[in-house]
Amino acid sequence: MAADLNPAQREAVNTLSGPLLVLAGAGSGKTRVITYRIAELIRHRIRPERILAVTFTNKAAREMKERAMVLLGKRRRKATPEISTFHALCVRVLRRHAQRLGYPERFPIYDRGDQESVARSALREIRVSSEKLRPGDLLSQISAWKSHSVLPEAAGESATTDKQILSALAYAKYRTALRASGAMDFDDLLLLTEQLFTEHPAVRQQEAGRFDHLLIDEYQDTNGLQYRIVRALAEGHRNLCVVGDDDQSIYGWRGAEVEHILNFKNDWPEATVVRLEANYRSREAILNLANVLIAHNSARHDKVLRPYRKGGEPPRFVRFEDENAEATAVVREIHQRVNAPPPDRAGPQDFAILFRTNEQPRAFEMELRRANIPYVLVGGQSFYDRKEVRDIMAYLKVLAHPGDEVSLLRIINTPSRGIGSSTIQTLLGHAVDRGEPLWNVLDEAARHGDISAAARQRVEAFRQMIRRYRERLTHMPLVDLVSDLIQEIDYKGELERLASSPADVDVKFAAVEEVVNAIGSYAARTEEPTLFGFLEETALAGREDLKDDNEKKQPNAVTLMTLHSAKGLEFPHVYMVGMEEGLLPHSRSLIENRSIDEERRLCYVGVTRARDTLTLTFCKGRMKWGKLRPSIPSRFLMEMRGETDRAQRAAQAGHQAALAAAAAREKAAKKPKKAKKRRSGTTPRRR
DNA sequence: CCCTGCGCTTTTTTT
DNA sequence: AAGCGCAGGG
Numbered sequence: 001m002a003a004d005l006n007p008a009q010r011e012a013v014n015t016l017s018g019p020l021l022v023l024a025g026a027g028s029g030k031t032r033v034i035t036y037r038i039a040e041l042i043r044h045r046i047r048p049e050r051i052l053a054v055t056f057t058n059k060a061a062r063e064m065k066e067r068a069m070v071l072l073g074k075r076r077r078k079a080t081p082e083i084s085t086f087h088a089l090c091v092r093v094l095r096r097h098a099q100r101l102g103y104p105e106r107f108p109i110y111d112r113g114d115q116e117s118v119a120r121s122a123l124r125e126i127r128v129s130s131e132k133l134r135p136g137d138l139l140s141q142i143s144a145w146k147s148h149s150v151l152p153e154a155a156g157e158s159a160t161t162d163k164q165i166l167s168a169l170a171y172a173k174y175r176t177a178l179r180a181s182g183a184m185d186f187d188d189l190l191l192l193t194e195q196l197f198t199e200h201p202a203v204r205q206q207e208a209g210r211f212d213h214l215l216i217d218e219y220q221d222t223n224g225l226q227y228r229i230v231r232a233l234a235e236g237h238r239n240l241c242v243v244g245d246d247d248q249s250i251y252g253w254r255g256a257e258v259e260h261i262l263n264f265k266n267d268w269p270e271a272t273v274v275r276l277e278a279n280y281r282s283r284e285a286i287l288n289l290a291n292v293l294i295a296h297n298s299a300r301h302d303k304v305l306r307p308y309r310k311g312g313e314p315p316r317f318v319r320f321e322d323e324n325a326e327a328t329a330v331v332r333e334i335h336q337r338v339n340a341p342p343p344d345r346a347g348p349q350d351f352a353i354l355f356r357t358n359e360q361p362r363a364f365e366m367e368l369r370r371a372n373i374p375y376v377l378v379g380g381q382s383f384y385d386r387k388e389v390r391d392i393m394a395y396l397k398v399l400a401h402p403g404d405e406v407s408l409l410r411i412i413n414t415p416s417r418g419i420g421s422s423t424i425q426t427l428l429g430h431a432v433d434r435g436e437p438l439w440n441v442l443d444e445a446a447r448h449g450d451i452s453a454a455a456r457q458r459v460e461a462f463r464q465m466i467r468r469y470r471e472r473l474t475h476m477p478l479v480d481l482v483s484d485l486i487q488e489i490d491y492k493g494e495l496e497r498l499a500s501s502p503a504d505v506d507v508k509f510a511a512v513e514e515v516v517n518a519i520g521s522y523a524a525r526t527e528e529p530t531l532f533g534f535l536e537e538t539a540l541a542g543r544e545d546l547k548d549d550n551e552k553k554q555p556n557a558v559t560l561m562t563l564h565s566a567k568g569l570e571f572p573h574v575y576m577v578g579m580e581e582g583l584l585p586h587s588r589s590l591i592e593n594r595s596i597d598e599e600r601r602l603c604y605v606g607v608t609r610a611r612d613t614l615t616l617t618f619c620k621g622r623m624k625w626g627k628l629r630p631s632i633p634s635r636f637l638m639e640m641r642g643e644t645d646r647a648q649r650a651a652q653a654g655h656q657a658a659l660a661a662a663a664a665r666e667k668a669a670k671k672p673k674k675a676k677k678r679r680s681g682t683t684p685r686r687r
Numbered sequence: 688c689c690c691t692g693c694g695c696t697t698t699t700t701t702t
Numbered sequence: 703a704a705g706c707g708c709a710g711g712g
Contacts, residue, residue: 057702087702112701131696186702253700357699379701413688420688455688497690540702564700586699602700625697626703661698 019268026608027281051081109539122173147255190225219244223255283312327363352571378561415494574610581654
């Protein structure tokens with residue numbers, strides 16, 4: 001079966017027992033190795049359901065599953081290996097044992113938007129203005145603590161800087177709020193799984209005992225929690241295979257620690273180590289660039305990718321006036337190649353435009369639309385981030401989870417139904433007094449004298465409506481129920497009232513209809529569709545199933561995506577745009593004296609996505625907040641060309657520019673502002 | 688309680 | 703350029 005593998009790959013596939021570390025360079029056939037390995041295990045009579053493979057994204061899981069099935073061919077049976085992400089795995093574990101942790105069996109999973117509203121009110125509760133500590137910063141701090149299993153009390157003790165002390169206080173509020181709603185955020189899924197394993201050894205044994213073989217993909221991107229969960233699951237049988245590339249570690253900001261892959265041998269001394277250094281993807285000319293670039297990083301497993309595909313066009317470095325010129329030229333070139341005569345012809349799907357930040361694709365989208373070239377924008381401002389979509393999803397969450405306070409607060413007066421902020425504050429007060437979820441005090445609202453009669457009536461009407469739909473959940477198709485609900489609350493009317501133009505209403509209502517479609521497609525492919533199931537799936541898969549829908553609708557499309565989303569993919573023709581100081585490396589990584597090595601790895605990931613041609617572009621200047629700001633070419637460009645002294649000059653200039661911008665911002669923040677009125681009534685405090 | 692309009696801030700990557 | 707929060711009038 002494995003005749004077409006090289007010796008290193010074959011060793012990785014055939015070392016079936018004991019710990020195994022596969023250091024797989026970019027384009028070295030890593031995915032193939034993993035899927036062949038799964039197939040090989042099954043060929044050796046390991047029962048498929050005793051194999052667990054963990055991937056980084058749902059998409060990767062789905063693809064791996066498909067490939068493994070193809071490979072197994074006739075052996076394909078009902079039982080399949082379990083292939084999923086860490087988060088999906090943990091959800092399944094937690095669901096089996098939720099009660100032990102004091103959570104309901106089905107719990108809401110809070111996405112980024114929910115987290116932000118909780119973070120915001122947590123900051124309000126401790127009376128910290130979001131100028132002093134932004135919700136986003138608070139959330140990353142909390143996430144960092146969680147990835148080290150640090151709870152609020154411990155966070156408070158270890159906090160040193162002002163920001164950390166405030167963050168620790170807010171963290172406590174944040175945690176209380178989530179618990180009060182019976183909700184978990186993404187980190188909680190991992191954190192509580194770990195907690196479950198430590199507090200209940202029997203549970204750990206039971207869960208670990210479900211599998212005899214464990215495979216972890218993208219191991220360089222595991223954070224502390226994931227690392228400990230892997231250990232807890234594999235310690236018994238020790239059949240642990242991890243695959244990764246330290247040079248492609250690009251999620252340090254999210255708590256990933258490259259040390260896990262670098263120190264694998266310490267934890268698993270008997271481990272076999274296999275290096276995959278032959279690159280089957282990129283032309284020699286492209287790979288040379290990548291090797292030169294990554295050599296600038298220290299603290300890495302030394303390895304040099306060897307090109308299997310020799311020669312190739314040298315990568316191009318192109319400068320433009322501004323981002324519009326950049327987009328026009330790139331799209332014009334794609335257009336030419338798409339319409340070229342056969343030998344040079346390429347399909348739109350052969351092209352990828354890669355960028356660092358999500359504001360960059362705008363100009364490219366415009367040009368692609370103008371040129372009538374189909375494209376897919378991956379990730380970015382997600383469908384599920386849109387206000388109208390979030391509103392509908394909040395209704396669904398309230399139907400499914402009565403305790404979900406964040407969602408309830410979002411919809412209790414959306415569309416506006418006469419339940420104003422003072423009424424809500426009063427209700428919240430009752431909830432706090434009684435130590436119960438907001439939903440539970442709504443029925444009593446009718447009896448309380450401190451709410452106006454009109455408001456009481458409206459609250460009661462709202463409560464009855466939600467109750468009615470909850471009752472219908474069990475004996476009515478989901479799609480019909482949701483359609484009815486959208487009609488009853490007259491969401492379209494709300495959009496008409498708020499939107500700026502009729503076209504805007506159409507666009508927004510189309511998004512609402514997309515939600516209904518998503519429910520429909522979920523219900524169609526699921527044996528026992530439930531609202532819980534749908535919510536869980538969207539929380540975990542998020543934007544991904546929509547991505548796939550896009551890909552099905554537009555199979556021949558240019559791909560636009562961030563460098564982060566590009567990991568693991570390849571394209572014949574790659575454009576890396578906006579190769580400028582401040583973007584790549586990003587200014588924020590320059591200021592927060594975090595190492596720019598990770599930015600360099602990000603650049604490396606981009607370069608190694610290209611099979612045949614690679615074009616790196618940068619601009620003289622770039623519009624930012626309506627002003628044209630000059631740009632400095634990225635130091636990485638010079639590094640790749642071996643122009644070390646020019647690279648250093650660029651680096652210095654880049655640092656200075658970033659620092660100057662930071663200083664200017666600082667100054668602006670300190671400048672005396674118009675006295676802002678403090679809100680008198682803040683959210684009541686929870687105990 | 689609802690809506691409008693003004694003024695202020697905004698700098699990354701995402702399971 | 704755009705989104706958010708807030709003040710003030712209906």
